[in-house]
Amino acid sequence: MTPLSYHVQEYVLLAALLFSIGGLGFLIRRNVLIQLMCVEIMLNATNLLLVAFNRLYPSSMTGQVFAFFVIAVAAAEAAVGLAIILGFYRLRNSVHSDDADILRH
């Protein structure tokens, strides 16, 4: 039996599991902070795929450089997202996405 973690398939499966858990959490939770954390989990899953496929085709470092940019974008997104959550809390005194319904009324 060949040892685990020497094929790209294990990483594809793990990244798909992580992405599914993140997407599930984004849909079933109503706390915007938890939803933002689930977005971070999904970004991390795609980053893992980028790095794993770069390991499969190691002629250039494009996958790792791309993952680096994804990390930079994720950091910017977390800063802006948390600021928006603070503004939303100041407006509605709540961090539940069900309360973000001003445009509906």
Added chain:
Amino acid sequence: MTIGSVYFFLCAIACIAGALVTVVARNPIRGALGLLLTIVGIAGMYLKLHAQFLAAVQVIVYAGAVVILFVFVLMLLGADAMERPTGNRSPVARIAGGIGIAAIVLFTAYRAIQVYSRATNGHFPSLSEDFGSVKSVGKQLYSEALAPFELSTALLIVSVIGAIAVARTGHKRTALSPNNLTSAHRFFGGPVEPRDAAQPITKDSTL
């Protein structure tokens, strides 16, 4: 079982367990710690995939900055950040949608695994010495990827300025009704005013 397989298993279990804790946790602080566990597990995966530089960046940026930012906001909101029992809306549609997304993603992964089993057998090739090192990643970052690298600095500065612009208050005084109290009111018996930075702290100055 080689030692590499055991390491892979430990990192995979850390990732999955942390993600599940984040999704399930009632207390968002536990959710942030679950996110931390996931991030550290993925950094371990990066080490296994010969991406030493990215593992360091992952720990510094995610574990050191993003999770701490989440914890700051959670501390700022206090008890108001806790989950509240969902009211009149049924969770059935949300759970069905989530399971649908999970089914689509897992089916895509299954197809990808099949394709890679056929095409290249998915087996990782042997590597040159400096694959994933700071030197090789930096060389590509400063030659081929120079324009997006510089643009990402602009993105970061714009996002930080935007975050400040969105989060600042303007210090408007608003009257709060008794059933509309913030946690600052509950804990400190009144609104907490920021100290005027132009005034030096003296004995009779109130904080």
